[in-house]
Amino acid sequence: MSGVSKGSESLQAAALESAPVRGRSLMDDARARFLANRAASGSVVVLVLLVLAAVVGPAFLPWDHETPDWSAFRSPPSSENGHYFGTDQNGRDLLARTLHGTRVSLAVAFVATLVSVVIGVLFGAIAGYVGGRLDGAMMRFVDILYALPYILFVILLMVVFGRNVYLLFAAIGLLEWLTMARIVRGQTLSIRNREYIEAARAAGLGRMQIILRHVVPNLIGPVVIYAALTVPEIVATESFLSYLGFGVQEPLTSLGTLIAEGTDVIEVLPWLLWFPGATLVLLLLSLLFIGDGLRDAFDPKEIS
């Protein structure tokens, strides 16, 4: 163009030559904070190793979790006979059983978290977006459920409908959505008056459409953080139920079931308690650190 002066051309050239300044997005900041948190980033490594071991580990073991090794009953941990975690009274390899149990516990945690997230997000978003009397009634309902001994209802359900793993998934998910609903409602209240929601309303979208397409996607941050904090609670709840005999049943096994079996023989076959117990603690610790780390990374105000 003819009107461009020489000065601006050189400025343009200088701008082109200098290395582009990369902006720092919210995600970059959060990632940096998360990585700087040694407990949290170390926990990610531990968790990935645990998940890998639980998912692909069994394929590399010569034993599975239910077939007895007739030559090694009650074997203590040893590298000679290949039972690195030892065997139980029925000659089943404890390493295979622990990995299997970890896999079941993780699967329950994953599905139950999903159930609790779906219910909690929909409930909270609807209450927060619609507001008014419906909001009051829905949140009062949550308050009420908070006060009830929920785990007893889960036990009641397991008694009535038999010990079904899928029911267990759903029942634990139904147990843990309350806090999620509260958090989501609070967030929804703060975004319901934003301009883009107003624009969507002006464009003639229906309530449910606005909630699902415009409110829920903007809740992702807090939802992910709180879901991460929910996972360890769900793992603990599942172990608790399985320990009492209301959760995962033979031939499946879970960490809680294994711990219950180990407790009975703690004096004679102590390794049956130590290995599953240590695995559960390791799993819970790493999940807890990751959840805390995510919260601190995305919400620096929370750091005390």
Add this chain to the structure above:
Amino acid sequence: MFGYALRRLLSTVPVLWIALTACFFVLRLAPGGPFDGERPLPPAVKANLAAHYNLDQPLVVQYVRYIGGVLRGDLGPSFVNQDFSVAEQIGIGLPYTLILGALAFTLAVAVGIGAGALGALYRNRLGDHVLAGVILLGLVLPNFLVAPILQLVFGLQLDWLPVGGWGGGTITHLVLPVTVLALPHVARISRLMRGAMIDVLSSDFVRTARAKGIGRAAILRRHVLKPALTPVVSYLGPAAGYLLTGSLVVETIFGLPGIGRYFINAALNRDYGMVLGTVIFYMLLIVVLNLVVDIVYAWLDPRVRGR
């Protein structure tokens, strides 16, 4: 204050009623009845049993009868331990569960508040870091893992304490179960107390009090303690519920004859009457405990009374 308590009490009635109704009908959805044992009973005997327990009546009639019974304090018969009614079995187990729960509650509150306050006062010092470690352990270690470890160490290896049993309620028999039951709550309470106290200590009114020249002890007693306690008190309601569910495990592991063990056995033996009765009783207990906590809370923080 009395009006507040009354309003809170009345608002729990519909909750209890809904929960009771839901439990009743869920139990009736169960495939099979309580008398479908492994050895099938002759039809005539079964019909007689059903008539005895009113199971042959229409569901609505059974429901009305059951509610009527509950209102009179009659939780119905136990289907497995047929010599005892549900209320009798709960009555037998209740003292043990209450003693265990009350001791654990007291321990958790006393140690939790004390440790949390010290952690806040000596922030970032060695003691505070030790406390943080203990809190973490308390939060992560499940009680069904802590209990056998303590049994192994203190009961079997050191032989200081009995491994289980009530033993007439002597202190030595109670130390381990109470500790296991209280541990997670010690952790939660001290974490809440520490956080709240740090907040209060850095607030303006504490600075003002210090500027006026009030002594450290007097500031803590008169200005810091009450506001720092409010989050702890609001946790105590849910804590009462957690203590009850925790006592399920603790009573089972230590072989204590409380309601928790009755409940677990009833659930494992599919004693529907007993399970339903225990759940209702637990709910009632928790609602009452929550009410007490709310009243204490309203006393500590006058702002909630208006709501």
